[in-house]
Amino acid sequence: MGRRWWRTAGSALVRVILVWAVSTLTMLVLAGVLPDFRLQAEGPGGDSPTRTGLTAAWGTGAFGLLSALVWPLLVRALLLVPALVLGLLVFFLNGSLLLIAIGLIPDGHGEVAPETAVVVAAAMSAVASATSTALAVRDDEAYRRRLYRLADRRRRRGRGSRAGDARRPAPGLVFLQLDGVGHEELRRALERGLMPTAAGLLERGHRLVPWRTDWSSQTGASQLGILHGSTFDVPAFRWYEKDTGEVMVCNRPASAAELQRRAIARTGDGGLLTLDGASRGNLFSGGADQLALVLSLSARRGRANRSRAGYFAYFSDPANAVRTAVSFVAEVGREIGQSLRARARRQSPRVGRGGLYPLIRAFATVVERDVVVAAVIGDMLAGRAAVYADLVAYDEVAHHSGPHGRDTDRVLARLDRSLALITRVAEHAPRAYRIVLLSDHGQSPGETFLGRYGLTLKDLVRAGCGLPVSRRAGRTRSGAEARAAVLAALHRPVEEGEEAHPATGSDPVVLASGNLGLISFPDVPGRAGRAWIERVHPALLPTLANHPGVGFLLVDGEVLGPDGAVARLDRPGEAEALLAGFGPGAAGAVRRTDSFPHVADIMVNSACDPRTGVVHAFEEQIGSHGGLGGEQGQAFLMWPPELSEPGPALVGAEAVHRVLRRWLREADGPQVPVAAPTEDSRPEATSSGMFPSARVPVQDENR
Template sequence: MTAWRNGGAALLRVLAVWAVGTLTMVLLALVLPDFRLQSADGDSFTRVGVTAALGAGCFSLLNALVWPWLVRALLLVPALALGSLVFLLNGSLLWLALSATPDGRGTAGPGTAVVVAAVMSVTASATSTFLATRDPGAQSRRLRRLAGRRASAPARHSVTPGIVFLQLDGIGYDVLCEAIDGDRPVMPAVAALCGTSHRLTLWHTDWSSQTGAAQLAILHGSNEDVPAFRWYEKETGEVIVSNRPSSAAELQRRAVARSGVPGLLAHDGASRGNLFTGGAGQAALVLSVAARRRPGQRSRAGYFAYFADPANAARTAASFLAELVREVGQALRARLAGERPRVSRGGLYPLIRAFATVVQRDVVTAAVIGDVLTGRTSVYADLVAYDEVAHHSGPRGRDTRQVLARLDRCVDLIARATHHAPRPYHLVLLSDHGQSQGEPFAAAYGHSLEELVRIGCGRPVPRQPRRPETGAEARGAARVALHRPERPPEPPGAANGEGAAGGGPGGRTAPVVLGSGNLGLVSFPDLPGRASRQAIERRYPALLRTLAEHPGIGFLLVDDERHGPVVLGAGGAEHRLATGEITGHDPLTPFGPGAAAAVRRAAGFPHAADIMVNSSVDPRTGAVHAFEDQIGCHGGLGGEQTRAFLMSPLALSAPAGELAGAEAVHEELRRWQREAMAQPAQRAGAPAPAAP
């Protein structure tokens, strides 16, 4: 009897979706002048309805049988181009469906066919979703369609829980607390988790408070010798950039060699939307494998699974266009209101923002749902939407509140998907860093860090300032999705607009100056190894004092021949890290009690720059000055950027106090994996035991 009832319910849902598709086709025929469902002489309404029903039925059948093969045939097409081709191909299927109607009653122009096909796909998907709300089996099938999974795909049934690690990129501990607080929280789904089944804890990042360093350590157990988002390596003469595929692959290789283990996800894991794989056998939308072509290791594979459903493509395209309009309107409002601080939001940024807040978000969410429904043991995914918008709008702007609300819906969707999985799941939410707000260094002081270094070196300042650099994970992911070739490595001095034989006193090579949020790096290519404080002062006597005395700079890190790593501040202040000896006021005091340990660790990195520069911080507001063109920034010390969050289930043991450094987070996640494997079955959302 149960089988008969299920079969009858499924048949009723098919008939309901068919009826809605028929009605949609009739209404579109009444509205669109280039779309017709009757003969030239006219037909009765009944005849028109029959024609629409035949057309809708044929269109649905073609979508079910032909569409998956069309998508498979386009695997070499750039991922985002596939999203555009979806509409053309879907329109072609509609044209074929109309050609099957008797006596040529169904006709549509090429452009109209695309519009009709998109509307019908969305209405069919919306109807299925509505009908599935009260039917767990139908809801599971809907989630499978969203994830691009076939119902026949094998699932890994297990009584032990799996874990989904969902990284909400750039959301700091303090911002999250505000978003889940109050009677009407910005993130109600996350607030519900925190109030019932999860605990919220704070963890402190390393000095390099950015995704490259944090995620490398979280996934692979080591971020040794990752001093910043981008840095110069003297032995190769190249600049390593964390969101460049070749750099990400090299960083992952080094981390695996240091840690001696493949990664957090090595056992039946999946990596989605990350910079690194974590050793996962299934990696999609992952930067470090962007150039690979092995099965299961295509970085863009998740896009094809997602766009295999025309309804997904239509919804995402509509949201993409809406996000473009929203960004243009918000940027215009900020300009007219004279908001400060403010950065340029033109060029490619509106497209990058729409990609991060719509395409990457939707595809990664769908990929995680697919992994959950397949029953993978561990899944780690990164949603970069907030981080990208906060760089340009600030960590607490109206724009970012809207992004937080949409990310909350993604969390809710993934949490609900765990109820339809073949095994129980724990959901762990975490961030890789926070963000600190402040006016960019160049806007606040009228010159960039590069120009200040040139002044201190006695070098001429270019009349045409170099375009401010910016770094964010979404830009690298967008280039991969568009199948764009990687930019060649920068030669020495390229970051300063000069070649390797750049001019200057004595024909010396120009210093390489790079920014990573409010962390700056100055390297001298023609000084071998790590240039000491004494060597720098002999070459450029005024440079260190020029930098240390600047009001926008909080401290410098240099290597002293006598005292080892030394932190320099204004007024001749020094903090000798090896002994803890302090001369004058301690330059690290405004940056918190953990600053000395974080800086001391980075000072031992082989590729630490000759001069590491951290901007100043306002002790009252936590504001810093990014050396990139960003309002909200991260990468160094100061403010909320080093305060990340970890939200874990009460069913797992609590962290032993506040964690310091991303490597400590990795050890905590590994411990939870071991605990999960030893636990009896327990569904996500079930009553949890009291916290130990």
């Protein structure tokens, strides 16, 4: 035992010395090439090479100690700063530590300009991280032993597999959600060689099947169903609830918390990850006790909820902070370049990509991805039984660049590199891991409703109700036709400049969720029926149903199509015939949504070209999802051969939830309990429990 300890300590000391030496050499090189950075005393002759080398070693050591001791405190102090701002502060903070380190060199032999310090600090952190990672990977057996010792310590604290099975715990499961990557999009990426790691999994036995989403084909409904087993009463990404007067939005923390509470109350259990599970980068917790970047809990305050603990655990390593910050800046530049190129080529369709969007995209494709991937790696090295993580990069880019093209191809390739990193780390984990890939929905391309017809859905609704619309919308053909329909319905002649006004009530609430629109009349208690709508707003339903950009309407148990087509949902076959162009199972999805308590008074689904799958989003998105039509409703599930077949065609996220629960049982993993944990009894997700002490490699997309 003593000999093993000395061997381990000696190996660690050698690695520290080697990292120190490489970092010292890096500092010497930078001092030689940067004009505002010196490591020699001023005056004729300067210092000897030996003295200069010692000065560099001193400065490197001081910088390393400051990074190890002070950096975590700085990051913890900045947890209240928005993540985007924190990413931009990384360079400044790291440069400040280097300035302090150079100031600690005796006799004033070091000097660096503040702007140069930022460059030197970033370069040294990157080199030190790369060297440390290379040494750890090269000493493979030592790396494995260290990880197993870490896992044994965690099992002794009671968070591992059963007693008597400590040396060979049951296999764990890692569920990686590739947000927005549809089944057909994945197949195209595999055929074109964009995702070699995923292709390798299929070659080694993984199997791939599509699954069909609900009408609300978006992350809020799908992930709630996958993690908590219920998609009931989630009619869209955003909707108006008359009983509270509130607009629910799935990616709003308070709404996500309420949706999770409702799902737990309906199903009676805490979720998929209740026992020894980890939830990373998700909208909902799944009942996990290890949390990072989980939206449904981020609205809570105090020590019971450290919603930014994932950022602290990741950015407390200055090398991670610098690497991600560099990638963040590169991604902002990449987005600006891609946007300018699309504009120069007059690419169509196209939406605006200015303002804060480059920063938002960089956060989704770099910061969130890096933090989530590092958290998953930490979970695997800690030996947790079940991990569910959401990688949102593709979905964010596809909304603004379109789901098929060079921009999204590059995102898929980078996601595949994340998958490769996770699969490599799995080889060093203290238990075997089975990796399951899945998505929550797909993406359908198409020009926006506004771009194609010159007015928004809200404009069209207001025109159909006889309410004033903007001058721009009023001049469009759709707006003029809607206005004429209103005047005709009111039995009044069309007179230039005359405005019609609604008979009663306040303005309708119009919301958009991709190519799904929702119209609610807040003054009407309960659900407005077709008879009431036709009496108060006689031109509204014909105006919507006959518009070329609208596919169909749902109004209180009836589906309305163009040219006066009507199908009752309670009559077999009627809705199936009317909705045949929107994909298999469309009528069943509409029929289920019609039963929701908070379904809108009028549900509007955009038109869909059945040949191309093109839809028209009611939002500014040229890649959209949220309704019916095209590839958005076809997600995928990919699983290893050790697990059983999912069964017949999977319909709905609740069916996927049942399959994943069965796989957890097959892996001899956690049995999901019936009793749901209370908010007060959920263990705290601390940063110390997120990452092991051993350094883990993090991808560098700028290599």
